[in-house]
Amino acid sequence: MTDHWQHLSPGQRVAWHRVRRGMPQEVLAGLVGRTEDWLSKIENDRAALDRLSVIRALADALRISVFDIIDPHSPALTRREPSFLDVSLVRSALTDYRQLSPLLAAIEAEPGPPRLEVLRRDVAEVMAAYQQSRYGQLLARLPTLLTQTHLATREARKEQRPNADRLAALANQSAAMILTKLGETDLAWIAAQRGLTAAERTTDPTIIGALFRSVIHALQSQGHLDEAASMTRQASRYLQLSHVHRSPTMLSIHGTLLLPGAIAAARAGNRADAMDYLARAEQMADELGTDANHLWTAFGPTNVRIHRVTAAMALGDVPTALDLIPGINTTHLPAERAVRHSLEVVNAYRARNKIDEAISELLTAERRAAEQIHAHVMSRQLVHQLRNTTTGRRSRLLADLARRMNII
DSSP states (O other): OOTTGGGSOHHHHHHHHHHHTTOOHHHHHHHTTOOHHHHHHHHTTSSOOOOHHHHHHHHHHHTSOGGGTSOTTOTTTOOOOOGGGOOHHHHHHHTOGGGGOHHHHHHTOOSSOOOHHHHHHHHHHHHHHHHTTOHHHHHHHHHHHHHHHHHHHHHSOGGGHHHHHHHHHHHHHHHHHHHHHTTOHHHHHHHHHHHHHHHHHHTOHHHHHHHHHHHHHHHHHTTOHHHHHHHHHHHHHHHHHTTOOOOHHHHHHHHHHHHHHHHHHHHTTOHHHHHHHHHHHHHHHHHHOSOOOGGGOOOSHHHHHHHHHHHHHHTTOHHHHHHHGGGOOOTTSOHHHHHHHHHHHHHHHHHTTOHHHHHHHHHHHHHHOHHHHHHOHHHHHHHHHHHTSHHHHHOHHHHHHHHHTTOO
C-alpha cells in the first residue's frame, strides 16, 4: 500500500484493487450485478459507496476484506451510538422463538388479550416519534409494541383479527423504518417481511401497499436493486387492480410506494424506470393537491421533488440535483423527511467540493434532529467523507460534530 492509502476514498480503493488484479470494470460490475457506468461513478467518487451490502459484494468479487475498501473505523462498519440507541431489545423482539408457536405464546400470555385501543394509540405514538426523529423514544417502545401486537394477532377474537393484524403490520413497519436508518438492514428485512405477512391477512389494500413499500425499501437497502424495482412494478400493479377508490390515503400509499422504487432503479442505472416511477408519483401528488401525511406517508409534491434530487444523485447527475435543491422547501414536513433531504443536499455539495456549504447544511440538520444526524448511517458516512477532504480536515465545526457523533 502507498503512503497516501489512508486518504483514498472507498471508491478509489475499489479501483486500486481492481487494477491491481487486472480486472476490467465490465467484469467487476458484472460480478456484483451492476453496470459498468455505475462502477465508473463509484471509482471516480461521482456516486457514494455507502451501503455495507454493496461493499461486501465488491470485496468478495475482488477477494479482499471489506476493511481493504473502507477504513476499519468507518461508521459504515463501526457505529458507536449512545446506549439509548441500542437495538438489542428490538432484535430480541423480532427473533423471539416464542413467536414461532401460538402455544408457547399463549402460555406466557396475560389473562386477557392486549387491548386493541391501547395498541392503536401506541402505534400512532411510535410512528409520530419516527417522523419527529425521536429515535431513543422509538427504540425504547418498539420491543414491547412488537411483542404485544404479535400476541394480539394470536389472541384476538375472530371479528377483531383484521384490526389486530393491521396494528401488527404497522408496528413492524415502524421497526423496519428505524432499523434501515441505523444500517441494521438484516433486521429491517425481518421486520418488513413480518409486517407484510400481517398486512396480507387484513386484505386491506392500503395496509398491504404500506408494507409493500417497507419491503421495497428493505430490498433497496440490502443492495437488491433489481428486485426492489421489480417489486415496485408488481406492487403498483396490485394496487391498480384492487379497484380501490382513489382516496387521499390510497393516493398517498401508492405514490409513496413508487418513490423507493425510483431510487432503486436509479441506483441500478435504470434511468427510464426511475423517471417513470417519479412521473407517476408526481401525478398522484398533483391529484392529492398538497403535502399530506395520510397513514404517516408524508406524501405530496414536496416529497416527490425530494426524491428527484436523490434519484439525480444516484444517477450521478449532480448538476441536476443542485438545480433542483433551491426550489424545495421542507420546513413544513416532518423532521425525518426534511433531515433526510438535507443529507442528500450535503452529498451534492460534497460531490462538487463545496465543503463549507456541506458542513453548514449538516449542522443545520443537526439542530433540527440531532438523534437522526448522529445515528443515521448516511450522515455518519458523509462526516467520514468530509473529514477526508482538505477543507474538512481543517474544520473545527466538523471535528466537533464528529466528536458529538462518537466518530473517531
